[in-house]
Amino acid sequence: MSDRPGQVYPDQYQAQLTAKSAQLRDEFAPFWTGEPEVHASPTAHFRMRAEFRVWHQGERTFFAMFDPANPREPIEMPDFPVGSERINELMEKLLEAIHAEPELRYRLFQAEFLTTLSGDALVTLIYHRKLDEQWDAVARPLAARLHIGLIGRSRKQRRVLTRDHVDEALTIDGRQWTFRQIENSFTQPNARVCEHMVTWACARAAEFPRGDLLELYCGLGTFTLPLSRHFNRVLATEISKVSVRAAQHNIEVNGIDNVVIGRMSAEDFSQGWRTGEGRRILDYDLPGYRFSTVFVDPPRAGLDADTVELVRQFERILYISCNPETLRANVEALQDTHELTHLALFDQFPYTHHREAGAVLQRRG
Template sequence: MNKFDLFYEEISKRYLDIIHINLSPSSSFRYRCEFGYKHNSYTMYDNQKNILYLKNFKYAANSIQKVMPDLLFEINRSLDLKDKLFQINFRSNDLNKIMVTLIYHKNISNKLIDLVKSLSKLLNINIILRSKNFINFTSSKFLESTIDEYKVYQTDNCFYQPNKYLLNKMITKVKQMIEFPNDLLELYCGIGTFTLPLSKYFNQILATESNREANKCLIKALEKNQIKNIHPARISSDEVVMLFDGKKFNRMHGKSLSSFNFSHVLVDPPRSGLTKEVIQILKEFKNIIYISCNPKTYFRDVDLLKEYKINKIEIFDQFPNTEHIEIVSLLSLR
């Protein structure tokens, strides 16, 4: 059985309506790619853990594919650029701007910084230079994108939804799931991919995220977009549980849970899913928007939320030709 048949077989135990599948083109869909560097090539591993040596990558966005061979050529013809280089990461955006991160296992010299500046100008890309306890960037540490009409920001080491074709469809689907909104609690909000577009629908949003870089990106976006009803808090999901138990956090910046009238909670956890403690606080809400990148942990968590039914659900083929599926769903009290 393919991944969709496997998903239907499992979901049919919990949901009987037809589920729409949002497909992606099978190439040129990735806004974000990470590679090793070895033997004058980009490297990555296949499913059997065999190392692959690449000059280009057909799944990367066209803007990334365009620059990959030129960047590799320039690196390979410079002993200083290639020495102790072990990782090359790419990010792109809706305007086809490119951010490249070069990561080294050595101290960074002024000569290397100058070479990277020249390389940045030659290829018209922003390059971030990293080694242990060191970072340097040729223009900015932030890559700016547009979601709906909102400016959003990412750095080279925070999460960003990878599929350029499905991102806006996922956001639209979440917006369509909202009925009778008051305030929203969001866990794992990241850089605000869903938070910012949802600010039009809710009176207030408490947006929680433990990653420092993602939190800085969200704050920068709030300032740029002049949004006042989103309250970012750099706290983890475990700390949100403590918050509901009455613990005070300075990182709440004076806001208390009692100042919110939550109608919805949105969770977008890592592949490991939700902890039992987080699941317990979700039971305080009438509506749970659950976004998942792992059907196995999604079904596990939904089964622990026995008081809720799956009200709406769609799946998104974020990574074509792989076993991965992204789920966007609304759980409502029975």
């Protein structure tokens, strides 16, 4: 078996998925007696984004990754089988252009790819030098020839040629949704599994009595918008300016009229909810909402103590986790007030130990 990153082993996939499901089941055995619902990934070309170091050896340049155990030795990446077909197509064409054009190659350090299921693509080239109009003059025709958005970055510089985003179309909950994904904002890496995750969350929400939804960590609205069809009103919070800008665009293009985005962190919202103070939280008519459910998709650290106390006040907690260990800790902290009623595994990263999970907690009594 090759040690090169990004390889696929379809014949091993089902055994790996079964092991991940069993691990999740065992972790939550104190709170859950069933088998997790399992959502598999495609076995190849499932990652919509990737980043590579650009390595120069004499007159030759190649894309590289590194083994954490040997971080000084580049591993050449002639292709990236876990990456989308569009990423693999662009890798070859971009290297051809870099070799042919010294202005593109000179002190090029890194290349980042963001693609969609429909083949839309954004490439960011990162340099250890200042970029100018001469770089634009050779990069702009390249972008047109490859049909991509292209961005050049260097220290304190960001040169956007035509656009800084891709538009993804996902089929979720029986409808197609359009999501603008802006460079350097968080996006789900595995689009097909993302469709499963959001559809699963919507299916759980459809089982709840209709009310209002509070969402923390809403990002660009990938969960927010489809979930909004199952609630009267939605208040969603997000700290990133770029993600809030994308979310507002996505609300408009998808014709959603019952979602308000609040730019604040989950921690600030939790503190404001508890104290009734804070300029940002006073901008929203919290007493006017009739919250029945809270939806959270936190970072790997899970919910902090204040946010755990906040979500405890809701009838239902709908939780997507990129780290089942912190999800388990949060579930344990909520056990005195909430019961775990649903558990799901989402395999965003095949051929790795990484697991993502979904959970529903219902207030006891």
